[in-house]
Amino acid sequence: MYLSRYEEAMLRGDYGDAIARAMQVIVRVGDVLKADKLLDIETAHIAGVSYLTIGDPGLEYLEDLAKSNARFRVFTTVNPVGIDMLNDWGIDKEFIDKQWRIINALKSMGASLWLTCTPYEYLRIRPRTYHAWAESNAVAYVNAIYDAWTEKLPGPFVVLSALVGKVPRYGLYTINGRTPTHIVRVKGNQPITDPLIAGLLGKRIAESVSDGKPYLVAKLGGNAVIKQLLASYATYSPHAFIVIDGITPNYKEYFAMMSRPEVIDIDINDIIKDAKTQARNFDAVFLGCPHYGIDEVLSVVNYVRNRGFKRAKKPIYIATTPFVINSLSQGIINMLKDSNIHLVLTTCPVVSPFLKSVRVNIVATESVKQMYYLPKMVGINYISCDGIECLDLAFDD
Ligand SMILES: C[C@@](O)(CCOP(=O)(O)O)CC(=O)O
Secondary structure, three states, X not given: OOOOHHHHHHHHXXXXXXXXXXHHHHHHHHHHXXXXXXXXXXXXXXXXXXXXXXXXXXXXHHHHHXXXXXOOOOXXXXXXXXXXXXXXXXXXXXXXXXXXXXXXXXXHOOOEOOOOOOHHHHOOOOOOOEEEEOXXXXXXXXXXXXXXXXXXXXXXXXXXXXXXXXXXOOHHHOOHHHOOXXXXXXXXXXXXXXXXXXXXXXXXXXXXXXXXXXXXXXXXXXXXXXXXXXXXXXXXXXXXXXXXXXXXXOHHHHHHHOOOOEEEEEXXXXXXXXXXXXXXXXXXXXXXXXXEOHHHHHHHHHHHHHOOOOOOOOOEEEEEOHHHHHXXXXXXXXXXXXXXXXXXXXXXXXXXXXXXXXXXXXXXXXOHHHHHHHHHHHOOEEEEOOOHHHHHHHHXX
């Protein structure tokens, strides 16, 4: 792989031991992937930072790096951790302490502690710029909605990329790697407005194109639905890459790049038919995978208003971001709490013991990504529900 003089110097150790070791891994991985050179990245997004998933080895690794005075060279954000920074939810103290050590190590290396899986909602990312992101829903989103270029990278690799500010050029960092292989046409007259249906569609697309890359033609009714579709697609696809007709910047160029794409038709009514669920046995509703943004939280606030500020019979947990909490008045937060709706911050039930610690064993969720991970990662079962219908379940049960 070609290296500039600056990159050679980093590799040699002129910029310290930590940078040299990070460069060694990046160059090695680049060689294996047959990358021809390194690219400068503008941002990095680290995932895999919960004490639940990385345990003591991950904690010690990050602390060692931080002690070596390694500092991130680009703007770096971090995925949800295993705890809510503002509420312990009864989680074991040792777990909380160790999670804080991970957070502090990342902070001392210069990470911005947004601790969200939706950093894309708070960044202005320019098309055709390079990034090193882990967390598949975020990777799918920045590729599809901003045409910003990132591969779906492993969390520890992003830490190293952020330290040197570079990634090897391969896969989704190349025009070839970004050329769609399938046109997926979704038949149906109405725009898709149900988050659950969008998630199930994302899964169906991933299964239909398998290792290919879809160019999607569908009527999608808004950002919440797009988030669910991409999160679910990225969970089931090896690539987290999808071009959306009329939405992805440069979609016309992507369309023109395809040569003899396979065409797949999906009838949305088939997905709607399969989505019906009769089970009503659940302990709580969980919303916010991916993390709810301000619009999604405000639609819940409106729902509660329309319900006359009644109290839900089952608790509703909503995972969201510090930006959303900061933009809500204390009055609204209290009103939600009185309605048995709890905002959860900086974490995600997939990487946290918090649902178990509030005695939830079965959740009602609209998120197809959660349905995939909850049973596997934390032994929580689910029933599926759709958007506002999830709230109806909690209020009417
Ligand atoms: C929350 C998380 O476990 C979800 C799975 O990640 P992904 O969809 O495979 O990128 C990622 C993480 O560990 O930070």
